Amino acid sequence: MDKRQKLVLLIAILASFVPFLDGSIVNVALPAMSNEVGGGLVTEQWVLDGYLLSLSALILVAGSFSDLFGRSRVLAAGLLLFGLASVLCALAPTSGFLIAARVLQGVGGALLVPSSLAIITANFDGALRARAIGVWTGWTGVAFIAGPVFGGTLVEFFGWRWIFGINVAPIALTLFLLARLGDRAVPSGEKPRIDVVGAVLGSVGLAAPVFALIEHQRLGWDDPAVLTALLGGVIVFAAFLAWERRTASPMLPLALFSVRNFAVGNIATAFVYASISLTPLAVTLFLQRVVGATPLQAGLASLPQAIIPLLLSGTFGTLAGRFGPRWFMAVGPAVAGLGALWLLFTREPFDFWTQMLPGLLLLGLGLTMTVAPLTAAVLGAVSSGQSGIASAVNNAVSRVAGLVAVAFLGALVGGALDFDGFHRVAVTGTVLLFIAAAVSAVGISNRARPVAVPTD
Numbered sequence: 001m002d003k004r005q006k007l008v009l010l011i012a013i014l015a016s017f018v019p020f021l022d023g024s025i026v027n028v029a030l031p032a033m034s035n036e037v038g039g040g041l042v043t044e045q046w047v048l049d050g051y052l053l054s055l056s057a058l059i060l061v062a063g064s065f066s067d068l069f070g071r072s073r074v075l076a077a078g079l080l081l082f083g084l085a086s087v088l089c090a091l092a093p094t095s096g097f098l099i100a101a102r103v104l105q106g107v108g109g110a111l112l113v114p115s116s117l118a119i120i121t122a123n124f125d126g127a128l129r130a131r132a133i134g135v136w137t138g139w140t141g142v143a144f145i146a147g148p149v150f151g152g153t154l155v156e157f158f159g160w161r162w163i164f165g166i167n168v169a170p171i172a173l174t175l176f177l178l179a180r181l182g183d184r185a186v187p188s189g190e191k192p193r194i195d196v197v198g199a200v201l202g203s204v205g206l207a208a209p210v211f212a213l214i215e216h217q218r219l220g221w222d223d224p225a226v227l228t229a230l231l232g233g234v235i236v237f238a239a240f241l242a243w244e245r246r247t248a249s250p251m252l253p254l255a256l257f258s259v260r261n262f263a264v265g266n267i268a269t270a271f272v273y274a275s276i277s278l279t280p281l282a283v284t285l286f287l288q289r290v291v292g293a294t295p296l297q298a299g300l301a302s303l304p305q306a307i308i309p310l311l312l313s314g315t316f317g318t319l320a321g322r323f324g325p326r327w328f329m330a331v332g333p334a335v336a337g338l339g340a341l342w343l344l345f346t347r348e349p350f351d352f353w354t355q356m357l358p359g360l361l362l363l364g365l366g367l368t369m370t371v372a373p374l375t376a377a378v379l380g381a382v383s384s385g386q387s388g389i390a391s392a393v394n395n396a397v398s399r400v401a402g403l404v405a406v407a408f409l410g411a412l413v414g415g416a417l418d419f420d421g422f423h424r425v426a427v428t429g430t431v432l433l434f435i436a437a438a439v440s441a442v443g444i445s446n447r448a449r450p451v452a453v454p455t456d
Helices: 003-037 040-069 071-091 095-123 126-157 168-181 196-219 224-246 254-258 260-291 295-301 303-323 326-345 357-380 384-413 419-443
Strands: none
Touching: 003 040, 003 071, 003 095, 003 126, 003 168, 003 260, 003 295, 040 071, 040 095, 040 196, 040 384, 071 095, 071 168, 095 126, 126 295, 126 303, 196 224, 196 384, 224 254, 254 260, 254 384, 260 295, 260 326, 260 357, 260 384, 260 419, 295 303, 303 326, 303 357, 326 357, 326 419, 357 384, 357 419, 384 419
16 A cells, blocks of 8 residues: 555545544434523434434435535535535534535535545555455444443533534544645536436435424424425435436436345335334433433444454454355344343333343344445346445435434334433334345345446
């Protein structure tokens, strides 16, 4: 690895580390945010879903921006946008301002992750590329581990605004290094088409139902705005799927879903990521809102789900490569489901070590058994030349699943989290994981071979 490649890898790690860290750090700070700016659970849901909404809507088309405008240009734009949005979040005077800034932050995040991978693939080849991507992936895992504990420390000792304000330093450093790299040339040759219509339809089709699911707590299901958003969003999303089926350059190539393992893998992804977006969020809020834990203690409680994958994901990935992904994708979610089910033992007087920790350990172990084989099954279902779009689609499915799951939180807990509401979330998380296990056991094939699918 030469000097330039080391610089490229450092830039890619820093550029993606910030949004990955931000994605895991915010949960711990939600109660402190809503206590200050108001809005309660509705504000907490929108702080998460505002970010996920813009990220989910744009991540499929963001990869094309690098080909159209140049990798470094798009990466710099994403960094500047994410940095600006972070400052606005840190200074937010009201809940509405904070939510709007989080939406802007999601746009920046959608530009960062594909662009950071793009500069790696453009500057590395063969085994060195695989090694570089492995290092990049490892550091994103570190971000997930560090986020809750680091965030809990900042919230407890300095205040929640610092979880956003601290982003300025690594972003400024990354922009400085990117300027030293000096690679701002716009790619030559045929320019890719951007599916603007698909992006608009997809954004509205996601945003409107999410609005209905969150705002029904405040307005009621019979409110015209809620009903219109719910029904209109479903219609617009159906129009989005119809458009993607007929347009020449779709942001979501539906033809990929004709491949069995790709389709089944993404269905399993939706159920798994809906559960792991919903359950850990409820755990963090429950510990602070109901049990009275500090932000730092709530952050420490999430460590089992972060450390176990770091230690064992390579082992399960290797085993899945040897024996096939099917039973790992079936047993893994079932083990995680038992972990979610264990959370039903929570009661008064509360004891974290017996009522919650065993369930969190099972969750971490089950998800570790699942994620690497699931990713291998999805990417291995299509030709190597289509692995980029396959990965982008799978990533988008996981984000949308999390988006919808967070929107459902208020309906599950009845607007105020207590022991009964937490138990309903635990049951929901369990059911979602058991469905993922059943779908994988029935649908995934270990004998499947990569298929090249015409997508335009």
